[in-house]
Amino acid sequence: MIIGETPLPDGPLGVDAVAMTMRFGEFVALDNVELKVRPGSFHALLGENGAGKSTLVKCIMGYYHATEGDVLVGGREQTIANPKAAHVLGLGMVYQHFTLVPAMTVAENLVLARNDVPAVVNWAKEKKELEAFLARMPFKVPLDARVSDISAGERQKCEILKQLYLKRRFLILDEPTSVLTPGEADEVLGMLRAMVVGGDLTILMITHKFREVMAFADEVTILRRGKLAGSGKVSDLTPDSMARMMIGAEELTIQPARVGQVGEARLELEKLNALDDAGAVAVHDVSLSVRGGEIVGIAGVSGNGQRQLVEVLAGQREAESGEIRVIGDVYHASREEMRRHKMSLLPEEPLKNACVGGMSVADNIAFREFDRAPFASGGWWLNRSAFRDDAEKKIAQYKIKTRTPDTPISALSGGNVQRTVLARELGGDVEVLIAANPCFGLDFAAVAQIHAEIMAARNRGAAVLLVSEDLDELLELSDRLVVMFHGQLVYETRASEADLTEIGRHMAGH
Numbered sequence: 299m300i301i302g303e304t305p306l307p308d309g310p311l312g313v314d315a316v317a318m319t320m321r322f323g324e325f326v327a328l329d330n331v332e333l334k335v336r337p338g339s340f341h342a343l344l345g346e347n348g349a350g351k352s353t354l355v356k357c358i359m360g361y362y363h364a365t366e367g368d369v370l371v372g373g374r375e376q377t378i379a380n381p382k383a384a385h386v387l388g389l390g391m392v393y394q395h396f397t398l399v400p401a402m403t404v405a406e407n408l409v410l411a412r413n414d415v416p417a418v419v420n421w422a423k424e425k426k427e428l429e430a431f432l433a434r435m436p437f438k439v440p441l442d443a444r445v446s447d448i449s450a451g452e453r454q455k456c457e458i459l460k461q462l463y464l465k466r467r468f469l470i471l472d473e474p475t476s477v478l479t480p481g482e483a484d485e486v487l488g489m490l491r492a493m494v495v496g497g498d499l500t501i502l503m504i505t506h507k508f509r510e511v512m513a514f515a516d517e518v519t520i521l522r523r524g525k526l527a528g529s530g531k532v533s534d535l536t537p538d539s540m541a542r543m544m545i546g547a548e549e550l551t552i553q554p555a556r557v558g559q560v561g562e563a564r565l566e567l568e569k570l571n572a573l574d575d576a577g578a579v580a581v582h583d584v585s586l587s588v589r590g591g592e593i594v595g596i597a598g599v600s601g602n603g604q605r606q607l608v609e610v611l612a613g614q615r616e617a618e619s620g621e622i623r624v625i626g627d628v629y630h631a632s633r634e635e636m637r638r639h640k641m642s643l644l645p646e647e648p649l650k651n652a653c654v655g656g657m658s659v660a661d662n663i664a665f666r667e668f669d670r671a672p673f674a675s676g677g678w679w680l681n682r683s684a685f686r687d688d689a690e691k692k693i694a695q696y697k698i699k700t701r702t703p704d705t706p707i708s709a710l711s712g713g714n715v716q717r718t719v720l721a722r723e724l725g726g727d728v729e730v731l732i733a734a735n736p737c738f739g740l741d742f743a744a745v746a747q748i749h750a751e752i753m754a755a756r757n758r759g760a761a762v763l764l765v766s767e768d769l770d771e772l773l774e775l776s777d778r779l780v781v782m783f784h785g786q787l788v789y790e791t792r793a794s795e796a797d798l799t800e801i802g803r804h805m806a807g808h
């Protein structure tokens with residue numbers, strides 16, 4: 299490929315960030331950071347939530363223009379004005395969120411992503427070429443299926459395939475396995491690793507999972523609070539040494555022991571049925587009871603009705619039939635009932651489902667409570683200083699990394715948004731807690747803190763319903779575990795007696 303006068307080398311590309319600094323106003327998100335990703339290597343980028351990982355890769359991809367510093371591609375300095383310019387150089391990125399168009403087929407998504415799509419597409423010819431391309435690829439996807447009809451795991455594979463189809467030679471993956479089952483994660487990373495070893499590709503992967511770093515990466519770069527905290531060969535490091543570099547002298551939250559008595563049933567579901575957006579049955583005759591002082595975990599591959607079940611409990615979706623009772627009272631998920639029964643909700647995608655993005659961190663913490671004493675006096679008049687003090691206390695207690703309490707919550711990193719919602723939802727008395735994938739995308743220090751908070755709520759007597767795609771998390775926290783498959787609860791076991799193979803079999807529908 300020729301860029302201006304400068305020919306780029308063939309094969310996998312190396313990318314370096316040199317002395318990179320990025321300021322947002324007064325705030326220094328990256329401070330003189332160095333990153334060296336060798337051509338044909340699998341490089342991991344580690345760091346706590348808010349350490350600057352996304353900012354660094356966005357500077358490389360031309361989404362941001364670094365305040366200072368350079369990007370070298372194939373050993374040559376490049377000015378990457380925008381993502382299009384990065385694509386021309388052969389750099390691609392797979393995001394945490396999906397970018398495929400759900401209403402189109404996989405084939406349409408791939409072909410239309412190209413820069414050189416003709417005005418009239420010869421689909422017969424394109425399909426033939428796509429099939430030939432797929433035959434060379436390590437994983438398969440159904441070309442004629444609509445993206446809305448395929449599983450999250452298949453979608454993620456399509457996102458990666460799209461980048462390979464577009465002939466990227468340097469691929470950035472932002473937490474690529476968060477939507478995959480452990481089996482799928484190993485499959486996808488294993489295949490990508492094989493492409494790296496085969497000399498086709500260079501990979502830079504943002505991850506929070508040490509297991510993946512140890513198993514698949516050659517080298518690692520670790521950021522802490524916008525600064526380079528360490529780098530090196532993975533074979534010279536251990537998860538402990540990497541963790542230490544990530545958190546520095548910070549103390550990890552220690553999870554309290556499981557104590558206390560199991561009490562009365564607090565959350566009861568009886569023959570609950572609900573539909574998905576397309577009108578198909580998503581939750582089918584689900585009956586379940588969660589008692590005070592108990593964590594009941596719902597395991598399952600994503601897309602088996604867990605999302606719709608949580609939406610019904612949160613009042614975001616109508617049940618078709620069945621009954622929900624909270625502490626004996628029939629429950630319709632109104633705000634008043636949630637308040638009366640001291641129910642808390644940690645939903646998925648908190649920035650979308652549990653926050654107002656343009657509002658400040660402090661206001662988002664107070665949001666749930668802002669119309670009640672001591673925050674309200676005289677109806678609409680808000681006692682700002684009362685909820686301001688409360689917010690500042692919670693920001694410290696939940697270690698929320700925000701420049702000021704007045705920073706809009708949308709400017710926080712994912713982990714810190716999650717901590718903010720946690721501070722609001724667990725900051726008061728909780729009798730029933732419903733948590734859906736509460737640690738999705740969080741670093742291990744945040745995970746430790748959230749697990750500790752959930753266990754503490756249980757120990758104080760809360761009934762906890764924990765929906766998670768992470769089996770390790772479920773086994774660590776749950777007292778009882780049920781498996782959801784095709785909208786039904788198909789298996790139940792005490793977590794202390796759980797057999798992983800048995801759970802896996804039920805998750806797969808056997």
Ligand SMILES: Nc1ncnc2c1ncn2[C@@H]1O[C@H](COP(=O)(O)OP(=O)(O)OP(=O)(O)O)[C@@H](O)[C@H]1O
Nearest residue numbers: 322327347348349350351352353709710711712713
């Ligand atoms: N557009 C922006 N404006 C202002 N501040 C920003 C912006 N983007 C990021 N930041 C701040 O820069 C810091 C680094 O954020 P970044 O998203 O790079 O972290 P991260 O390491 O990717 O975190 P996570 O693991 O949570 O995704 C955070 O404190 C964040 O609030």
